[in-house]
Amino acid sequence: xxxxxxxxxxxxxxxxxxxxxxxxxxxxxxxxxxxxxxxxxxxxxxxxxxxxxxxxxxxxxxxxxxxxxxxxxxxxxxxxxxxxxxxxxxxxxxxxxxxxxxxxxxxxxxxxxxxxxxxxxxxxxxxxxxxxxxxxxxxxxxxxxxxxxxxxxxxxxxxxxxxxxxxxxxxxxxxxxxxxxxxxxxxxxxxxxxxxxxxxxxxxxxxxxxxxxxxxxxxxxxxxxxxxxxxxxxxxxxxxxxxxxxxxxxxxxxxxxxxxxxxxxxxxxxxxxxxxxxxxxxxxxxxxxxxxxxxxxxxxxxxxxxxxxxxxxxxx
Amino acid sequence: xxxxxxxxxxxxxxxxxxxxxxxxxxxxxxxxxxxxxxxxxxxxxxxxxxxxxxxxxxxxxxxxxxxxxxxxxxxxxxxxxxxxxxxxxxxxxxxxxxxxxxxxxxxxxxxxxxxxxxxxxxxxxxxxxxxxxxxxxxxxxxxxxxxxxxxxxxxxxxxxxxxxxxxxxxxxxxxxxxxxxxxxxxxxxxxxxxxxxxxxxxxxxxxxxxxxxxxxxxxxxxxxxxxxxxxxxxxxxxxxxxxxxxxxxxxxxxxxxxxxxxxxxxxxxxxxxxxxxxxxxxxxxxxxxxxxxxxxxxxxxx
Numbered sequence: 001x002x003x004x005x006x007x008x009x010x011x012x013x014x015x016x017x018x019x020x021x022x023x024x025x026x027x028x029x030x031x032x033x034x035x036x037x038x039x040x041x042x043x044x045x046x047x048x049x050x051x052x053x054x055x056x057x058x059x060x061x062x063x064x065x066x067x068x069x070x071x072x073x074x075x076x077x078x079x080x081x082x083x084x085x086x087x088x089x090x091x092x093x094x095x096x097x098x099x100x101x102x103x104x105x106x107x108x109x110x111x112x113x114x115x116x117x118x119x120x121x122x123x124x125x126x127x128x129x130x131x132x133x134x135x136x137x138x139x140x141x142x143x144x145x146x147x148x149x150x151x152x153x154x155x156x157x158x159x160x161x162x163x164x165x166x167x168x169x170x171x172x173x174x175x176x177x178x179x180x181x182x183x184x185x186x187x188x189x190x191x192x193x194x195x196x197x198x199x200x201x202x203x204x205x206x207x208x209x210x211x212x213x214x215x216x217x218x219x220x221x222x223x224x225x226x227x228x229x230x231x232x233x234x235x236x237x238x239x240x241x242x243x244x245x246x247x248x249x250x251x252x253x254x255x256x257x258x259x260x261x262x263x264x265x266x267x268x269x270x271x272x273x274x275x276x277x278x279x280x281x282x283x284x285x286x287x288x289x290x291x292x293x294x295x296x297x298x299x300x301x302x303x304x305x306x307x308x309x310x311x312x313x314x315x316x
Numbered sequence: 317x318x319x320x321x322x323x324x325x326x327x328x329x330x331x332x333x334x335x336x337x338x339x340x341x342x343x344x345x346x347x348x349x350x351x352x353x354x355x356x357x358x359x360x361x362x363x364x365x366x367x368x369x370x371x372x373x374x375x376x377x378x379x380x381x382x383x384x385x386x387x388x389x390x391x392x393x394x395x396x397x398x399x400x401x402x403x404x405x406x407x408x409x410x411x412x413x414x415x416x417x418x419x420x421x422x423x424x425x426x427x428x429x430x431x432x433x434x435x436x437x438x439x440x441x442x443x444x445x446x447x448x449x450x451x452x453x454x455x456x457x458x459x460x461x462x463x464x465x466x467x468x469x470x471x472x473x474x475x476x477x478x479x480x481x482x483x484x485x486x487x488x489x490x491x492x493x494x495x496x497x498x499x500x501x502x503x504x505x506x507x508x509x510x511x512x513x514x515x516x517x518x519x520x521x522x523x524x525x526x527x528x529x530x531x532x533x534x535x536x537x538x539x540x541x542x543x544x545x546x547x548x549x550x551x552x553x554x555x556x557x558x559x560x561x562x563x564x565x566x567x568x569x570x571x572x573x574x575x576x577x578x579x580x581x582x583x584x585x586x587x588x589x590x591x592x593x594x595x596x597x598x599x600x601x602x603x604x605x606x607x608x609x610x611x612x613x614x615x616x617x618x
Contacts, residue, residue, distance in 0.1 A: 026441075028521070029440055029441045029521075030441065030443075032437070032440060032520075032521035032522075033437045033438070033440040033441045033446065033521075034437070034445070035437070036433045036434060036436055036437025036440065036521075036525070037433075037434050037437040037438065037446070037449055039430045039433060039434065039492075040430050040431065040433070040434035040453070040492050040493065040496055041434075041449065043430060043489050043490060043492050043493075044452075044453060044456055044490075044492075044493055046471075047464070047468060047486075047487070047489065047490040048456045048459060048464055048490065048493075049456070050467070051463075051464035051466075051467035051468050051471070052459060052463060052464055052467075054466075054467035054470075055463055055464060055466060055467055058466065058467070115355075115359055116359070118355060119352060119355075120352060120355045120356040120359050120360075121352075121353070121356035121360065122356070122360060126359055126360065126363045128604065129363055129366075129367055130363070130366065131604065131607075131608075132597070132600055133366070133370075135546060135596055135597075135600045135607075136550065136593050136596045136597075137549075137550035137551075137552060137568045137571075137592075137596070138550070138552075139550075139552035139568050139571070139572060140568060140571050140589055140592055140593065143571065143572065143575055143585075143589070144369065144373055144586070144589055145369070146575075147582055147585065147586075148369060148372065154385040154386070154388075156372055156388040156389070159388050159389075160388075160389070188366065188369075192366075193611075196608055196611060197611050197612070200608065200611065200612045245460075248460060249460055249461055249462070251552070251553050252552045252553070255552075256552075256572070269462055270461070270462050270465070270553065273462050273465050273466065274465070274553075274556075274557060276466075277465060277466035277469060278466075278469055278557055283466055283470075286465075286466050287466055289462075290462050290463045290464075290465065290466065291463065293460065293462050293463070294459065294460055294462065294463040297460050298458070301458070
């Protein structure tokens with residue numbers, strides 16, 4: 001199926017086929033191409049472009065969803081978001097979650113992938129089990145962990161700790177503990193998925209690199225840091241990008257585990273927007289939060305891509 | 317599931333030899349064999365610890381409340397199915413599955429159809445128009461859901477599409493853009509000669525799309541369908557915002573609702589969890605090959 005020529009058809013004489021086309025065909029191409037692109041443009045304009053413009057617009061008004069009069073209030077909504085501890089807490093926790101989730105998942109997924117890539121008994125079963133945890137709904141897994149982390153002495157986790165003589169802890173009732181519990185659970189669920197991604201890249205590393213290193217007397221630690229890790233840089237870039245963008249969107253898992261509590265400690269931006277925009281009809285404030293968060297995540301993602309480029313250049 | 321090879325690795329990177337299923341038996345292999353079993357023991361115990369929550373959920377469904385509270389990790393005294401009977405008789409589980417199935421099938425079909433059609437339209441000709449559309453879609457792709465959530469909800473309310481499965485499907489159609497990106501990257505690698513040849517034979521663009529392009533891009537279509545099916549089936553955000561009444565709930569929302577229904581009855585809650593997880597598990601067993609393929613192919617393009 002593969003041909004020696006470039007993917008574009010080349011007419012005899014080396015000139016692109018375009019020249020050969022007659023007018024009517026160009027017309028039909030144009031018509032069909034536009035017609036085929038139309039549905040996605042309609043969907044995109046209706047569900048992204050117009051809503052985005054509306055979000056910007058609402059964020060500058062006091063619109064509350066029901067009143068007929070819309071007043072232009074400038075940046076008042078923005079300052080209100082910053083002043084409200086509930087809303088700024090959401091910004092803080094979402095960023096904390098995105099960063100910690102990315103860091104811990106990556107740091108655990110790479111050694112896990114290296115281990116799962118070695119030979120051992122029931123390897124495919126273990127791989128599948130780790131991988132499976134990333135498949136079910138995060139909302140459902142979060143709800144289950146809410147029970148496991150029950151503060152009562154007969155909560156599963158507290159009972160397990162009891163075996164080692166530890167006192168029962170109010171896992172989800174303490175602000176800091178709840179934040180880390182959520183991060184822990186999402187790392188638990190996501191690490192196998194990302195390890196699978198790394199395994200795919202590990203298997204593409206040429207074996208002679210290790211052979212050569214062994215002849216040169218490199219320890220397995222040195223091999224890991226000087227061969228495996230640099231070779232995994234493309235995988236790290238992809239995996240952390242997925243983790244970061246996914247982490248910034250987080251909603252299901254924290255909401256399922258704590259409902260945003262205690263207080264607003266585990267409130268996420270998405271949850272705040274849902275509460276403001278849907279439950280309380282504070283469209284202006286919800287929209288301002290949306291705009292601010294969009295800018296914040298744009299900065300985070302761009303910084304990350306910049307860092308990824310630097311690292312890739314260093315090791316490429 | 318154990319036989320289902322996640323990633324088929326043919327050659328061992330260390331020895332460059334085909335791997336044998338059994339640990340090596342040569343003399344030098346003796347040390348290696350010990351290492352093999354030590355490693356197996358370590359990895360399998362880690363796996364067991366990580367899987368403990370799944371085990372806990374499963375065994376709890378056969379216990380009474382007291383039994384679950386007193387011996388959370390022990391095997392149930394009797395494997396009674398009464399929790400399952402209670403869940404099926406108190407909650408509209410069947411309806412919830414049906415709703416999720418209808419929404420997922422319709423939404424994924426539309427996403428993939430719109431996405432692949434647009435991808436074909438894009439490679440059909442190159443012009444300032446297709447270039448502009450391509451870059452606009454790319455910019456739009458990076459906009460987080462939070463930024464458009466309120467107006468999209470408002471649109472749904474305006475069109476009277478809240479509490480309707482149709483509204484949910486329409487919202488999910490936004491993911492066509494994601495499908496388009498995965499598909500267009502693959503489509504650009506297709507040999508254009510095939511399309512050109514079909515044209516000379518007199519096939520119209522629609523016929524070419526349906527009869528030639530779609531069968532050719534089957535690998536990426538499978539991947540996209542598998543990914544989008546999981547994403548749509550598991551979504552909680554939109555059902556939570558849009559759906560109100562009991563008979564419209566998707567399965568994830570139904571599980572969420574069960575938490576208030578069975579406030580203190582943990583075994584009942586774990587039972588509905590298991591019921592909700594079974595289809596996902598079955599789907600996973602049959603599709604993990606393609607999920608992995610998708611992870612890799614999607615990531616190569618970044």
